[in-house]
Amino acid sequence: MTKDSLYNLTLESFPYDEAKIMGKWVYKKLNFNPDTWEHAPRVVREKAKEYDLSLLKILWQGLSKDGTRKFLLGLKDKNSIEAVLIESENDKRLRSTLCISSQVGCAIGCTFCHTATQGLTRHLTTAEIVGQYLTVSSWMRENVDKDYQISNIVFMGQGEPLHNFENVKKACYLLTDPLGIALSKNKVTISTSGLVPKIKQWEELPDVNVAISLHAIRNNLRSELMPINKRYQVDGLLEALKTIPVKNSRRIMYEYLLIKDLNDTQEDIDGLIENLPKKESKINIIPFNEYPESKFKRPSDEHIEWFQRSLQAAGLTCTVRETKGDDILAACGQLKTQYEKLNLPNSN
CATH class of the missing domain: 1.10.150 (DNA polymerase; domain 1)
Structure with missing residues (x-):
């Protein structure tokens, strides 16, 4: 049994x-x-x-030259998922963020995302979601530091978290339960492509952070990049977000994947300034992480800086996410695809 x-x-x-x-x-x-x-x-x-x-089986783990670690984790049904551990210093204190997956593959079909090429296989169970934290934490304590602590969790790996709402919800309660893993609720972030009906159920979750995979403010372009926008367009998404209480000076994060000659124009800047509330918003610019066969390109550093400064000049809080793990295929879905093609060696 x-x-x-x-x-x-x-x-x-x-x-x-x-x-x-x-x-x-x-x-x-x-x-x-x-x-x-x-x-x-x-x-x-x-x-x-x-x-x-x-725990989950570690099929492969690699260490990037910038300190990022990526784990390919095997499930009992022979499927695999990815988790990425990113370390950074915050006020001279080490912040360790684990990016975890919520599904095997993804059904959303974003054209810029490597996971989308794999389609959706199934939802992860609550145990498989929490198991990513337990497996990586245990490995780090055994191999790096016996007192190692993961300080932050972001649901930004493979899959659409709100598509797997019930299991993600239960995982969030386990992650933040004072008797259990006991992460602070403001150290857990769920990223969604914009499943409006589930956003309206946000109050069922513990008081965790929300991040919106926006990537375009123009409906025609966002529908091209993210087919979900054909059903839940930008105005409806922004209206649904008003139902999420923003507490304790926290803001809603808007993730904006910056792609050369596509969503990086003055028109896009003007649209963001016009539509996003300044006090409640934080824009996180993510320069596109190129992968083999991708039709998209990364803008130049100068163009990225211009885009950021233009938004800041209008009063929007705007940061640029530092690219991590390029040399170990750290973007979602890249490692799984390469692992299936090649017998990748461990990088310790």
Whole structure:
């Protein structure tokens, strides 16, 4: 008989005392063998052993020259997903952000995204979503630093998180449960392409951050880049976002993939200035990460700077995301495709 994964259940599924002990050993100490839980009551250890506590299989991991690590993770049905660990310094403190996947493949079909070429295979279970955090955290503690802590989670890997709403919701509660992984809610970000009906259900989620994969403000261009815009156009998307309470000086992040000679014109700048509320918005410019067979190109550094400064001059908060992991195929879907073509060596 196959055991259900413990990571498919929120800790609220257990009595408080049991949840506290299991949360301490599994989610905080990353100890997945109940027989070694010192001083834990036998009844709790036996209860934990009723569930599957196994992690995902690391098929490949690589370290970029800039410190980014990418993991190709194997699932029990032989499918694979990707997770990327990005380190940066924030006020001289190390910030470690794990970018995780929510689906095997994706159904949205964005023309600039490598994952879109793979189509949608299935949703990830809650256990497979949380398992990315547990697997990468455990590997880092065993191989890099025994006290390693991932500080931020972003749902920006393969898949549309809101398309897998229920499992992503449950994963967010596990990630932020004080008895469990206990990440601060403002350290978890869900990125969506704009599934308006699910955006209107945002209040069902813990108070996590929202990021919108906008990429174009003109409806005709956004529909060309992102077929979902044919159903949920920009004006309806922006209206739906008004239902999300923006608390504690937080802002809605708009991700804007900057593509040469496509969405990087003065007309695009004017559209962003006209349509995005200045106080509640933060634009994150992402220079296009070119991959083999891609028809799109990255703008020059000078053009990227001009685009950013033009938005800032109009009062919009605007940053440029530093490109990470180019040498290890860190953009979504690139590694999986190459792994299936080639026998990639581990890069330690």
